[in-house]
Amino acid sequence: MISSLARAEALDWQTVKASRQKKDALFDLAARIAILAEKSRASGAEALAKAAEAERRRALKAGLDVIVAGGDAEELARALSKAPDDDSPGSILEARLVRSGLRGLLAGEHPYALMRRMTAHLGPEYFDKAGAWILSRVKRRRPGPDSLVVPGELPDVVRGLALDPRSLERALRAAGREIAAASLAGCPQESMELAKPLYGRIGGAVLEDDAAFLRSRLSGDDIAQAQAAFLEIARGLEERGELEMASEDELEPDPAFVAELTKAVMSLDDELVRAAFRSSDGKSLAAAMQGMEPRAHDRILAALPKKDVNRILDAIDDAAPLRRKTIVEAGAKLASLLLAAAERSGAAPAKKGPAPKRGAADVAVEAKALRARLERIRDWDAVKE
Numbered sequence: 190m191i192s193s194l195a196r197a198e199a200l201d202w203q204t205v206k207a208s209r210q211k212k213d214a215l216f217d218l219a220a221r222i223a224i225l226a227e228k229s230r231a232s233g234a235e236a237l238a239k240a241a242e243a244e245r246r247r248a249l250k251a252g253l254d255v256i257v258a259g260g261d262a263e264e265l266a267r268a269l270s271k272a273p274d275d276d277s278p279g280s281i282l283e284a285r286l287v288r289s290g291l292r293g294l295l296a297g298e299h300p301y302a303l304m305r306r307m308t309a310h311l312g313p314e315y316f317d318k319a320g321a322w323i324l325s326r327v328k329r330r331r332p333g334p335d336s337l338v339v340p341g342e343l344p345d346v347v348r349g350l351a352l353d354p355r356s357l358e359r360a361l362r363a364a365g366r367e368i369a370a371a372s373l374a375g376c377p378q379e380s381m382e383l384a385k386p387l388y389g390r391i392g393g394a395v396l397e398d399d400a401a402f403l404r405s406r407l408s409g410d411d412i413a414q415a416q417a418a419f420l421e422i423a424r425g426l427e428e429r430g431e432l433e434m435a436s437e438d439e440l441e442p443d444p445a446f447v448a449e450l451t452k453a454v455m456s457l458d459d460e461l462v463r464a465a466f467r468s469s470d471g472k473s474l475a476a477a478m479q480g481m482e483p484r485a486h487d488r489i490l491a492a493l494p495k496k497d498v499n500r501i502l503d504a505i506d507d508a509a510p511l512r513r514k515t516i517v518e519a520g521a522k523l524a525s526l527l528l529a530a531a532e533r534s535g536a537a538p539a540k541k542g543p544a545p546k547r548g549a550a551d552v553a554v555e556a557k558a559l560r561a562r563l564e565r566i567r568d569w570d571a572v573k574e
Contacts, residue, residue, distance in 0.1 A: 211279040212311045215286055219307035220322060222249075222290040226300035230402060237294075248284060252291035265295055285310045299395045320391055327394040343416045344376045346423060349434055351383040352512050356432035358387040360423040368422075370399035371407060371415035383510070442480045442516045446569060450477075450520045453562045454485040457527065462492040464530040465523070471504030476519035479511055517569050524566035531560070 207215075228236040234257050241253035251268040260268075269288055286307045293303040301323045308319035350357035361369045361384060373381050373396070381400060385393030403412075426432045454462075466474060466489065478486055478501075490498050511519075 205278045205281050205285075207278040207282050211282070212315060215279075215283055215311060216308060216315050216318065218246075218283070219286055219290065219304055219311075219319070222287075222294070222307065223300045223304040226290075226294050226298075226303050229294070230300070246283075246287070249287050249291070252287065256291065256295050260295075262292065262295060265291060282310060299399060301391060301395050301398070305391065323391055323394065327398075341375070341413065341416055343372060343420060344380050346420060346434065347373075347376065347380045347383055348510050350423065350432070351510050353433060354387060356434070357383065359432050360419070360426060361387060363426060364419045364422050366396065366399065368415050368418050370396055371403050371412055372419040374400040374404040374407065375409070375412035375416060442513055446517055446520065446566070447480055447482060449562060449569075450480050450524075450566055451482040451485040453524070453527075453559065453566060454481060454488055456559050456562075457488070457492075459492040461527060461530055462489060463494075463497075464533070465526045466493060466501075467497060471500045472507075473519055473522060474501055475504035475507075476511055476515060477523040478505065480516040480520040521567050521569055524563040528560065528563050528567065 225236065225240050237253050238257045241250055241257055244250040244253060248269055251271065252265055255265045255268045269284075269291070289310065290303050290307045293306060304319050304323060305316065308315045347357065350360055364372070369384070373384060381397055385397060387393075388396050407415075423432070423434065427434050478489070490501070493501070
């Protein structure tokens with residue numbers, strides 16, 4: 190029995206040469222089935238019943254009737270096997286696509302997963318086309334950020350795991366998509382943004398859509414139970430040494446370091462900011478900027494040309510949360526660059542502005558104080574030890 194089923198599955202993926210016109214039509218059919226799956230998530234069997242009543246394709250109609258009636262996979266297979274078919278390449282491809290889509294629909298799979306699986310029968314070109322179709326739908330109906338639904342420690346745990354993306358990915362995979370989506374349904378959007386990239390563009394869209402769907406279906410207690418299950422799985426993995434959960438003091442930068450670095454940046458001359466930041470890569474700057482107050486961000490961006498601003502903003506958008514030690518290291522590197530830039534220019538690293546006139550002695554004192562501050566930042570770990 191098992192071997193015969195395996196052979197039947199293998200036959201579904203043997204190459205069939207159908208015309209491009211037929212494949213285009215089947216792509217549209219796959220999209221229609223995926224959209225029907227979306228509607229059924231919202232309104233249940235009612236949407237499927239209406240579609241079955243109006244459907245002209247016999248195999249698709251027969252399969253939908255089975256699903257509406259609450260049939261199982263065996264009943265679906267029998268109904269599809271009775272549907273008339275012929276041996277033309279186009280008919281064979283259509284039967285495979287419909288069978289694949291209805292199996293997933295019966296199993297409650299996500300509509301985007303169905304679309305990917307169905308179009309895989311049509312070849313790589315249509316599989317990629319399905320990806321573009323999915324992303325266009327995601328862009329049109331992208332959910333906005335939601336407030337925290339279930340207060341708890343999971344957002345902090347997700348943020349801590351994201352310090353090492355491999356740890357967060359391991360925990361998400363171990364929990365499974367259903368628990369992961371239900372858990373994230375009760376978290377702020379920040380948690381979702383940290384988890385999505387680990388699934389890829391399509392998988393991340395599926396995860397976010399599942400979380401939004403479950404948020405509207407599950408009670409607060411249900412989501413809290415899912416979060417408790419996720420935490421138990423993550424802690425079990427930590428006990429076995431398969432991942433490392435960050436301690437609380439690693440989740441936030443050192444307040445003293447943030448204050449010192451912010452003061453230094455606010456005192457910088459525009460020319461010095463441009464000289465130092467142009468020579469740095471965006472990733473390093475984004476890391477250092479996690480160790481500054483927002484007013485220091487504004488100071489930096491205001492001094493830079495638009496192309497550099499865009500480069501840094503893109504790096505900030507792509508940056509994951511960092512450990513306290515990593516932020517200090519990035520800030521220390523930035524302080525070294527500022528000191529080197531000041532030395533090359535021969536200028537005092539003091540901010541220009543419409544301040545009252547100061548004597549040469551005052552300027553020298555300010556420059557010396559700023560240099561001392563940058564040196565403390567550069568040597569922060571050694572000083573703290």
